[in-house]
Amino acid sequence: MNEKSTLAIIDKHGPCSQDKAIESPSHDEILRQDQARADSIHSMLSRSSNIPKTKLQSKPGISPGAGKYQVSVGFGSPKTQLSLVFDVVSQLTWIQCQPCAGYCYDQNDPIFDPSKSSSYTYVSCPTGICNRVSSQGMRQGCSSSSICLYGDTKSNTTYSIGYLSKETLTLTSSGVFQGFLFGCGQRNNLITDGGAAGILGLGRGWFSLVSQTANTYHKVFSYCLPSKAGSNGYLNFGDANLPSSIKFTPMSSSFDGTRYYGLDMVDIGVGGERLSIDRSVFSNSGTIIDSASLITRLPPAAYKRVRQAFLAKMTRYPTAPAMEPLGTCFDFSGYSSVSIPTITMYFDGGVEMPIDARGILYFNKVSQVCVAISHTEDDNDVAIVGNFQQKGYEIVYDDANGRIGFAPGRCG
Known part of the structure; x- marks a missing residue:
């Protein structure tokens, strides 16, 4: 039962x-x-x-x-x-x-x-x-x-x-x-x-x-x-009444035998366009998902591409000083509304995870609003999918079948 x-x-x-x-x-x-x-x-x-x-x-x-x-x-x-x-x-x-x-x-x-x-x-x-x-x-x-x-x-x-x-x-x-x-x-x-x-x-x-x-x-x-x-x-x-909209990606075998839930990230998209980052950038470090880490941390090469693509679509807004470890920041003073590009994470098995709009920007003050993504110190440091980017999703951990699922729109 x-x-x-x-x-x-x-x-x-x-x-x-x-x-x-x-x-x-x-x-x-x-x-x-x-x-x-x-x-x-x-x-x-x-x-x-x-x-x-x-x-x-x-x-x-x-x-x-x-x-x-x-x-x-x-x-x-x-x-x-x-x-x-x-x-x-x-x-x-x-x-x-x-x-x-x-x-x-x-x-x-x-x-x-x-x-x-x-x-x-x-x-x-x-x-x-x-x-x-x-x-x-x-x-x-x-x-x-x-x-x-x-x-x-x-x-x-x-x-x-x-x-x-x-x-x-x-x-x-x-x-x-x-x-x-x-x-x-x-x-x-x-x-x-x-x-x-x-x-x-x-x-x-x-x-x-x-x-x-x-x-x-x-x-x-x-x-x-x-x-x-x-x-x-x-x-x-429990596995009763899981959402029908869930999309599963296989857990990464790289983390078998550890306490970690690993994912195979394969690419990232900004503003609806995939960046076509070499898959080895992610496979060299590996990726885990964490409930208690706040921001997502990417390998430096992947973060650089995301930052460049995001800045290219935000040229109308002045940049702001970094808020360590967040390095892509903007000054929205004087703007009653802003338009920001989407960010999507792509995982093995054809699974796409568009980040909810509430999980993209970290607000310190109106003159310092930063993309809530940072980079690891080294290319070999594991990437971490943080809880800020998990907003708006039901995250399903199915360790028996070696998979992790994402179901959008289930959270208030």
């Missing part, structure tokens, strides 16, 4: 955010965090192994990525409702847990107390499950009381270290999973600005929520991100 569960997506700085006292970060800070996330992804992928190992100790620092979008899920019996950043680049779900023996950052929800849950258990070591920790690219250890320890680190400044545990996870009233494996973090850092309690890991891998719920949801999930303040977003689990 096909099952489907739906969670509301909360923009941490939108009107549905739990904490109205949180001040939205500046544009410079948002872009700085996004650059840090891209840097950490590139660092992880550039190492010799596909999934790097991490140290079981670190220091508090700045989180890579703005981690903007959150969902609320329940942990324990009785359940404690927690807001988590959902992340398709992370496979392990982790939350901050009492007694916070090392370090816990500030969060909006009360920190989860496993001693108050009748369904909480920890994973012992040595066991087969504990041994999976190191095989999935995390640091594995064993406490003096024979409890399995994990260390999940995206970089040396974003991490969770604690006890590998099992608990009842409640997604919806019909989506309840007993014995869900997760990280009960004792030393953590995740500066999300929105006070999230941890990460909901939707990446590929043995510990991923996608893998752990495969019997119910068949390794399929999708989301629509809020396109503007006050609009709705949702995260769906």
